[in-house]
Amino acid sequence: MQQVQDGQCGLCTHFGEHHGDDQRLVNIRRERTAPETLVEECGHPKHAELHLVVTPISGCQGFEPAYVH
Numbered sequence: 001m002q003q004v005q006d007g008q009c010g011l012c013t014h015f016g017e018h019h020g021d022d023q024r025l026v027n028i029r030r031e032r033t034a035p036e037t038l039v040e041e042c043g044h045p046k047h048a049e050l051h052l053v054v055t056p057i058s059g060c061q062g063f064e065p066a067y068v069h
């Protein structure tokens, strides 16, 4: 597992956005850690048509914090 910091994809609302409340994504947001091997598609409108795939510790200026349940 690796630590996920503020501003990184794992804590962004667009990370894996197409599967909504996937329990793995909820756990990453709660615990702020993620498996090294996890990759997800970014759902940001500027990236979606490119099917950008990112890791939990990637990031960009489109970051928007995900709601933590």
Ligand code: SF4
Pocket: 007, 008, 009, 010, 012, 013, 014, 015, 016, 042, 043, 044, 047, 054, 058, 059, 060, 061, 062, 063, 064
């Ligand atoms: S690439 Fe940017 S918009 Fe997409 S999930 Fe990561 S921080 Fe969010």
